[in-house]
Amino acid sequence: MEYSAQPSRYQQMKYRRCGKSGIRLPEISLGLWHNFGHVDRFDISRKLLLRAFDLGITHFDLANNYGPPPGTAEENFGRIMQNDFRPYRDEMIISTKAGYLMWPGPYGEWGSKKYLVSSLDQSLKRMKLDYVDIFYHHRPDPETPLEETMAALDLIVKQGKALYIGISNYPADITHRAAAILKQMGTPCLIHQPSYSMFNRWVEEGLLEVLDEDGIGCIAFSPLAQGLLTDRYLNSIPADSRVAKQTGFLSEDRVILMLPQIKLLNEIAAQRGQSLAQMAIAWLLKDNRVTSVLVGASSAAQLENNLGAMGNTRFNETELTAIESILKK
Numbered sequence: 001m002e003y004s005a006q007p008s009r010y011q012q013m014k015y016r017r018c019g020k021s022g023i024r025l026p027e028i029s030l031g032l033w034h035n036f037g038h039v040d041r042f043d044i045s046r047k048l049l050l051r052a053f054d055l056g057i058t059h060f061d062l063a064n065n066y067g068p069p070p071g072t073a074e075e076n077f078g079r080i081m082q083n084d085f086r087p088y089r090d091e092m093i094i095s096t097k098a099g100y101l102m103w104p105g106p107y108g109e110w111g112s113k114k115y116l117v118s119s120l121d122q123s124l125k126r127m128k129l130d131y132v133d134i135f136y137h138h139r140p141d142p143e144t145p146l147e148e149t150m151a152a153l154d155l156i157v158k159q160g161k162a163l164y165i166g167i168s169n170y171p172a173d174i175t176h177r178a179a180a181i182l183k184q185m186g187t188p189c190l191i192h193q194p195s196y197s198m199f200n201r202w203v204e205e206g207l208l209e210v211l212d213e214d215g216i217g218c219i220a221f222s223p224l225a226q227g228l229l230t231d232r233y234l235n236s237i238p239a240d241s242r243v244a245k246q247t248g249f250l251s252e253d254r255v256i257l258m259l260p261q262i263k264l265l266n267e268i269a270a271q272r273g274q275s276l277a278q279m280a281i282a283w284l285l286k287d288n289r290v291t292s293v294l295v296g297a298s299s300a301a302q303l304e305n306n307l308g309a310m311g312n313t314r315f316n317e318t319e320l321t322a323i324e325s326i327l328k329k
């Protein structure tokens with residue numbers, strides 16, 4: 001059926017300014033790492049994306065290697081872009097990345113100019129786009145000079161293939177250096193994409209301060225710890241879950257290890273009148289340095305539930321202390 005976006009789509013969503021830039025991002029964005037590849041059902045992926053846009057999610061996050069197989073999330077997105085989203089292109093912030101292995105040989109991963117420029121050209125073809133809004137370097141490269149990688153990002157912006165630049169998984173010190181190089185070239189770093197959740201708090205040890213000082217936005221990926229911080233695994237491992245599908249990196253062992261904490265956190269969420277997923281997202285949004293929380297979802301119902309997080313992002317001292325004591329266990 002032909003898609004026509006909901007006229008009410010901007011009524012519920014809240015938007016936050018991304019660092020010191022002109023861009024505002026939705027408090028909740030949608031990532032296409034899982035559930036959008038050729039192994040997944042296209043009709044479900046399409047429904048999820050259309051629903052997201054109808055709910056005011058203007059930001060969709062991809063990478064060259066998302067699938068599986070790698071590249072196919074971009075291909076599926078391109079199909080939806082062509083058939084459904086084309087009239088709304090200017091209402092969207094679409095990002096992609098390069099950094100992980102994409103093709104064989106010495107130019108198929110990491111951070112050389114050769115790899116980054118070629119990879120983005122491939123991504124644009126797959127996504128049927130003239131440009132992306134944000135192009136990320138996906139992970140720091142210990143061997144390529146940082147100056148070369150940043151010059152490649154700057155070049156890509158000057159060529160009009162990306163409007164803004166981001167970095168992902170960079171530690172605090174390299175982020176600060178990268179930001180300085182980019183600033184000097186006249187292409188400020190818009191955003192950093194780190195992993196951040198109740199179960200993974202490395203960004204609190206310096207990165208968030210650097211981002212704040214350098215005027216860079218922060219979009220937190222895997223905010224639900226890939227589904228652990230939800231009610232998904234409270235009672236069993238559902239057959240359609242990420243753990244059961246085994247196309248990803250979430251293991252049954254990890255579920256077993258974290259289950260006692262998950263159960264306790266779920267009780268606090270219930271006291272707050274939230275699902276555990278909602279509380280986990282709200283817990284990130286309580287910090288204004290977090291521009292957006294980048295969730296994944298396998299159904300429209302999950303996404304709808306997640307958006308409920310925006311209803312209450314305040315925590316009192318008792319709740320915060322109780323959460324800290326569970327996370328320390």
Ligand SMILES: NC(=O)c1ccc[n+]([C@@H]2O[C@H](COP(=O)([O-])OP(=O)(O)OC[C@H]3O[C@@H](n4cnc5c(N)ncnc54)[C@H](OP(=O)(O)O)[C@@H]3O)[C@@H](O)[C@H]2O)c1
Pocket residue numbers: 030031032033034035061062138168169193220221222223224225226227228230231232240241242243277294295296297298299301302303305306
């Ligand atoms: N830059 C990087 O290196 C990097 C790395 C990883 C991810 N990312 C980005 O971050 C995005 C999100 O990552 P993620 O998928 O790991 O995020 P996540 O939000 O932590 O986990 C998403 C999974 O949680 C479950 N879920 C979501 N909402 C739920 C709800 N309301 N109730 C119950 N279960 C729920 C679903 O699992 P089921 O599928 O089992 O239903 C869903 O697939 C990616 O798509 C990608 O864009 C970036």
